[in-house]
Amino acid sequence: MAQAPEKFEHAPVEGKTAIIFTDLDGTLLESDGSVLPDVVRLVRRLGSEQIPVVPVTSKTRREVSDWLQRLEIPGPAIFENGAGVLFAGGVEVSSEAIPAQTLLSILGEACRAAGVSVRPLVEIPEDELFRLTGLSPREQRDARSREYSVPFLAPASAETPLLERLRAAGSLSVVRGGRFWHLMGCHAKSGFFDLIRNRCGAWGSSLGLGDAPNDIPILQAVDVPVVISGRTGPEPELVSRFPDAYRPAAFAGAGWVEAIETLVLARLSSPVSRKPFDDGLPARRGK
Ligand SMILES: [Mg+2]
Numbered sequence: 001m002a003q004a005p006e007k008f009e010h011a012p013v014e015g016k017t018a019i020i021f022t023d024l025d026g027t028l029l030e031s032d033g034s035v036l037p038d039v040v041r042l043v044r045r046l047g048s049e050q051i052p053v054v055p056v057t058s059k060t061r062r063e064v065s066d067w068l069q070r071l072e073i074p075g076p077a078i079f080e081n082g083a084g085v086l087f088a089g090g091v092e093v094s095s096e097a098i099p100a101q102t103l104l105s106i107l108g109e110a111c112r113a114a115g116v117s118v119r120p121l122v123e124i125p126e127d128e129l130f131r132l133t134g135l136s137p138r139e140q141r142d143a144r145s146r147e148y149s150v151p152f153l154a155p156a157s158a159e160t161p162l163l164e165r166l167r168a169a170g171s172l173s174v175v176r177g178g179r180f181w182h183l184m185g186c187h188a189k190s191g192f193f194d195l196i197r198n199r200c201g202a203w204g205s206s207l208g209l210g211d212a213p214n215d216i217p218i219l220q221a222v223d224v225p226v227v228i229s230g231r232t233g234p235e236p237e238l239v240s241r242f243p244d245a246y247r248p249a250a251f252a253g254a255g256w257v258e259a260i261e262t263l264v265l266a267r268l269s270s271p272v273s274r275k276p277f278d279d280g281l282p283a284r285r286g287k
Contacts, residue, residue, distance in 0.1 A: 018051050018202065018204045018205045018206065018207065018264070019051065019052045019054065019196075019197060019200060019202035019204070019205075019206050019207075020046065020051060020052065020053045020054065020206075020207045020208075020209070020260070020264070021054050021056050021190075021193065021206065021207070021208045021209075021218050021221070021222060022053060022054065022055060022056060022208070022209045022210075022218075022256070023055075023056055023057060023189075023209060023210040023211060023212070023215045023218065023228075024055050024056075024057040024059060024067065025057065025058070025059070025177070025178055025211075026178045026211040026212065026228065026230055026252055027209050027210055027211045027215070027228045027252065027253075027256060028043075028055070028209070028253060028256050029252070029253060030252050030253055031134075031178065031230065031231070031252060032133070032134035033133055033134040033135055033139070034134065035070070035071075035253060036253040036254065036257070038253070038254070038257045039253045039256055039257055040070075040071060040072075042256075042257055042260055042261070042265075043071050043072070043073060044071075044072060045265070046260070046264070047072070047073060051202075051264070052073075052076075052196075052200045052202055053071075053073055054075075054076055054077060054078065054196055055067060055068070055071075055073075055077040055078065056077070056078040056082075056189045056190075056208075056215075056218055057077070057078065057079060057081075057189075058080060058081045058149065058151065058177050058180075058182055058214060059079055059080070059143070060079055060080060060142055060143060060145050060146060060147065061079045061080070061084065061086060061091065061145075061147065062142040062145050063079070063139070063142045063143055064077045064078075064079045064086055065077075065086060066139075066142060068086070074088050075087055075088050076088075076192075076196050076199065076200075078189060078191075078192055078196075080097075080146065080147060080148050080149040080184065081149055081175065081182055081184055081187065081188070081189055081214055082094060082187040082188045082189045082190065082191040082192065082217070083097040083147065083148035083149060083184060083185070083187055084097065084147070084148065085192040085195065085196065087199065092192070092195070093148070094148075094185070094187040094191055094192075096171075096185040096186045096187040096191075097147075097148040097184070097185050097187060098148060098171070098172075098184065098185040099147070099148065100146040100147055100148060100149060100150055103148075103149065103150040103172075103183050103184065104120060104122075104150050106166070106169065106172065106183070107120065107150055107152065107166070107183050110162060110165040110166050110169070111158075111162060113165055114158070114161040114162050114164075114165045115161070116154070116155075116157070116158035116161055116162050117158070118152045118153060118154040118155075118158060118162065118181075119152060119153045119154075120150055120151070120152045121143065121144065121146075121150070121151040121152060121153075121180060122144050122146065122150075124153070126140060129143075132179060133179075148184060148185065149182050149183065149184040150182070150183045150184070151177070151180035151181065151182050152180060152181050152182075152183065153179070153180060153181070154181055159181075166183060171185065171186055172184070172185065172186065173185065173186050173187070173188070175213060175214040176212065176213045176214060177212050177213075177214045178211065178212045178230075182214060188217035189214065189215065189217045189218050190217035190218055190220065190221040191217075193206075193221050205223050205224065206221070206222040206223045206224070207222055207223065207224045207225075207226065207259075207263060207264065208221065208222035208224070208225050208226065209225075209226040209228055209256060209259060210225075210226075210227070210228065210238070211227070211228040211229070211230060211234075211235060211238070211252075212235055212238075213235065213237050213238070215238070216237075216238070216241060219238070219241070219242050219245060224246065224263060225242050225245040225246070226245060226246045226247070226248070226259045226263070227239065227242060227245045227246070227247045228247075228248065228251065228252065228255045228256060228259070229247065229248070229250075229251040229252075229255060230251055230252065231251055231252075234247060246259060246262075246263060248262070
């Protein structure tokens with residue numbers, strides 16, 4: 001086996017040599033919000049190997065809490081694009097987080113000033129939101145329970161004038177997820193990574209998986225970035241920002257499984273080394 005690169009020098013701490021930070025929608029989950037059985041099995045396998053799987057998502061605290069139960073992982077999990085982190089014992093909120101009602105007012109003012117109109121998620125009717133996301137009525141209630149971010153749909157013609165207004169306002173960030181834009185404070189998905197690694201004792205190798213521009217902070221913060229493709233291929237902005245990232249051939253959850261099996265489990269099977277994400281694997285340039 002080739003020598004491990006310097007980035008793997010951290011000694012294992014109680015076997016927790018590695019940590020996985022992963023987006024949910026379109027990455028670990030399918031675009032319709034469902035999860036593949038193979039993904040569930042793999043998440044549980046990683047738990048048995050004591051490798052933390054940390055969801056990092058634009059979903060709300062309630063949605064994330066629900067997914068932690070469904071995936072049978074204890075947390076932590078980052079919600080609303082880094083506004084806060086959910087631990088087994090409680091929640092920590094970013095000092096940069098801005099209440100959703102305040103953000104909604106700011107968005108309304110910016111739209112009026114720019115002469116454009118957008119559609120905040122909270123105003124999208126239930127049947128239409130189901131067609132867009134596949135979320136059930138109960139899941140929609142959880143998705144609408146925004147604390148520190150405002151997702152919205154914007155026509156292409158509105159993007160430039162609106163984004164200029166919002167970004168000029170300061171103390172705000174606007175990022176694009178799979179379908180929605182997200183208005184929020186100046187926090188990013190990676191904001192709690194160091195805190196999480198300390199709590200988990202996981203200062204070994206890190207792997208991050210994402211499919212959209214709001215996942216850029218995840219991919220920047222890890223040793224091994226993975227770009228997950230949608231049905232139409234990988235997000236061009238991620239491809240240009242991370243040309244050497246691993247790109248599985250399969251998309252969404254099947255791609256997640258492919259990446260974890262290739263980059264993590266293949267390493268665990270060796271009795272010589274339990275260091276995941278070892279070197280020697282050429283970057284794969286997608287489909
Ligand atoms: Mg996503």
